[in-house]
Amino acid sequence: MTTLSDLEAQASRRAPAFGEHAHILCDNLVRIYKTEGVEVVALQGLDLLIEKGELIAIVGASGSGKSTLLNVLSGLDVPTAGLARVAGMDLLSMTAKDRLRYRRSVVGFIWQQTARNLLPYLTARENVLLPMKLAGQKTAAGRADDLLELLGVADCAPRRPGQMSGGEQQRVAIAVALANSPEVILADEPTGELDSDTSEEVFGALRRANRELGVTAVIVTHDPLVSEQVDRTVGIRDGRTSSETLRRTSEDGDVIAEEYAVLDRVGRLQLPRDFMNALEMERRVRLELERDHIGVWPAGAGEENGE
């Protein structure tokens, strides 16, 4: 017989929280921009879990909220509501000081515009040393050179951004992002301005950093070249995660990609728009629980009449 105290104990013994052990956790994340009475809801309850050491791509149409998510994760923007935790740090409750420490040592960031990542009047090496100096660390020119070496741009060390190609600039930018040994690097369309060969190089550099340094890497991209080469691709639509594509290598060496729709914790699901259009699903659908799946049917004419 269960006693009242048993019930209390049961209540206080909470179930393992959503994504408790994830390296990056977003739970019901909301970000609203408000200007002159106009509200723009950039993130509308986004959920995302990323494990440590993962390399994932985030894809989505323009305005879907990808960049906002990345700005939130990089500590440059503060979400309006929800939960965001990176490497155990709660991004909503951080003080300004925490936030600075976070930017200095937990995350590294790479922007789309090559020119924006680097100070044009500093050499590649100086650019890499800059975050170390800002963090008040003893600058180690050796480490800067190692990073540039790892990313294959060792010869660019004494050059300024103006004297480098776009791909080299982006690889130096990755080195800059890695300067203070962050746990996470975030890249916002790092190959967006590059041709496919150069994109390949830059993505290769990112993957090398991920594999060799064990850094969790989150890449926002439109580039299929990138999105098709990562372990997991998360699709965002209207400020929510809508789909996930998992890739694994089959025994015969082929890459098998499986696309999943994302089911959130309360059971909401986004159907791909193509599916909905194909079956002219609108407003209401009919669900039927089968033994091993759930069937979704468009609301039929008979049903419309109340049958």
Add this chain to the structure above:
Amino acid sequence: MNVWQLVKVHRATALVLALLSLSASLLLAALPRGYERAYDDAVHGMLGDVSAQVTDLGVTGRPIVSDALLTHPADFQSRYEEIAKGLPPRVREVVVPLGQGTSHFGAKTTGTPVNDRIGGSRRNNQYVDFAWLPGAATRVKWVKGEAPGASSTLARVPGRPELKDLTVMEIGLVAEAVEEMGIDVGATLLLGNSYPVVAKVTGLYEIADAADPYWEHNGEVTRVVERPIPGSTENEWLTAGLISDDGLAKLDERREVSYWWVYGVDRTRVEAAAAPALITGIGDYQRFLGDLSGGGVGNPLELRFELWTGLGRVLGDFLVVLRTAETLLYLLLGGLAVVSLGVLALAVQLLTERMRTGLSLVRARGASLAQVVRAGVAVVALAVLPAALAGYGLSYLVPGPSTPLAHVVPVVLTLTTLLFAAGRLALAHRRPLKDTRSDLVSARPSPRRIALEFLVVLLGVGGAYLLRTRGVASDAQELGADPFLVLAPAGLALAAGILTLRLYPLPLKLVTRLAGRRPGAVPFLGLTLAARSRGGAALPVLILLPALAVSVFGALVSGAIGHTQSRAAWRDVGAPARIERAAEIPEDVVARVEALPGVTSVVRAGKGNVQVGISGLRATVLSIDLKDYRDLVAGTPLTVPDPPRGLGVPALVSTTLVPYKEIELGWHNRMTIRNMGRIDELPGLSFPGENLIVMPFDGPKRGGLRTYTNMLLVDGDVDRATLERTVGLADAEIETYATALADIRNTPLTGAITVAFTVATLAMGAYALIAVIVALVIGAADRAKALSFLRTLGLSQHQARTLTVLEVAPLIVLTAVAGLALGLVLPLVIGPGLDLSSFAGLTVTDFPLTFTTPALLAAALTAVSLLGAFAHATAGRRVTTALRVGESS
């Protein structure tokens, strides 16, 4: 972060900032120096206009008891030093040592009548005093006889048996005593009615250098004064004769003797800034002498000391003038400081905008706010500090004493600039990556801000109202400009600036609506852009507005001064030229003047000073044809009443004489004039305050004699020198409007004010131009992006240029209008507190609202600013560049 590198990267902007800092610091450090010099020149000029007797400190000592008689030169010397001990340090600084300049001592008797002449004929009403002046020995030339020597005794005076054993003192007299008083070398005078003494004239002298200020203290020994005896028809003659050291020993208590110690003041060492201290010092010294007379140590009630000087009064008068000048110049300086600070702030804004991308990246990469602000401020400091120092250093090239203001202002300016930079950087980088959604219009001002702005406007307007009702503190001795007088306009300017910023979109909306209905897209687009321009507009408005307001105010003040100066000159002369003489002006002279090239008309007049029969009143009487005179002065500020008409001798008379219907007066002839009306004054022809009688030119003829001319009023273009040559009469007094005006204008302070206003107006014009260009450059990236987009839609280069000008024009024009309005209102606000009479020669009663100069100023400033906008719009903007700029920002 390497600050040097940042400076190097943004060197062009840093250079602009540095140049602005240099110019501001130079202007604001140099102008006070220049002013101070003008003040000093003014005080020297004012002291130079009065005699040394007024400016020097003369101490008289009168012996109270016979023991106190000083009979030996050494006594004077020791007393000189003793009394000098009480001179306050500030006064001592301007006093020249004994033996130099006018510093000297001496002894004189006063009012010693010539009782009789021994061996000569007696003449009445003559006075000969004794003067012992050791300093005179080298300053006179003995032209007859020799210098006086030792005294002797005369046992008996022939014919005066009661006089026995009289002291005979040898004296030397000024040479003109022979002619004026009939006293020559060898004359023996019996001086004094009781206890007479005999003076034997041993020599006659002439003054070696009549201009030597030493003689201003001792005028009585340099000449014979002939003056009417009050209440009598007779005259009296006075002079003083020099005596020897031995004679000094004989000046006893029976003579009205007084001792003089003169502490000569070196006028060139009197500084305007020290004037209040000098005034206080003189007061202190007066008290010191009073204490000494009261029997202080070393002076047991022997001599009664008294201070004779007009220095305090002259300096007091000067301070009244100075206060007005200072108020005006502080106002100007304040305006200039505000404007230069605004331009500096704009340049700082430009520099921080340029550094923004780099600093944002650094901030995103983990720089703390402090690190970012430090780096940014260091860059600004590297640009500003050396430049400000250089400007301050260069200001030493401007002649003039340094003032606290000259040191403080550049420091304040630099600190404010750095603080502004720190504030801007802190605000811009408070949050990393602040540039989200910059396309949206900025948020509405917070209620707190609106309340603050409302308060500022209220304070500005309230201050102005208070100033108008309260006037200003009147005690000039308290020195300096009334701070309220200077602050109120600043508050008013700020209030006007805020109102302009808040209200300018309203008329713009109206115009935009009109432009929207018209076919061309450019005006509508340009005006819409103008109406949307945000924050960036505040600084140019706050620069342009005070710049124009101060310039307009300056023009009005200059105008008012100029106007009143001209009025004063007209009132002094009464005509373009006036020739006046006590005796009649001969006909041939009149004819010569009339024939002079340039002379268009000559009005004759007779002038005299007469006793009015009935009352014993005196009056100036003029015989002049008022109609001709009125034609002569037509177009000048002078007004002339209608000529008197009637039988007999019709006349206009001044108020005191109005009650009499007929007045009998003796002018050339006894005549009776008939009072036909009132006349208050004829400026230039009669002195104000005098009784005046004006009759027709033929008045004396109607009175039974003939016309009489001793004054000519000349119209036409003819200078004083020509007139002097033509008239050729030594005793004729010739005045022209031009010379009178020049006399009034050529005072150092008037010059300083005019120059200061010119410099400030030019500087502010330049600053306004820079402000507009810098403001445009700040928004250049955004504008280029918008324009390049519009260019892709088919906007031509020409249209793009028009668009840019249209975008900035409304704000400039509206600000110019507001500045003009403020400038026109300022005299109304400050006018009552400003006494411009000392610059104008007359009380400045009104500020004539001459719109021409201010309107021209406003138009010029607007044009210059718009030209700046046009130049910016024209200067090499290529679509490709613009597109690249757009992408990288």
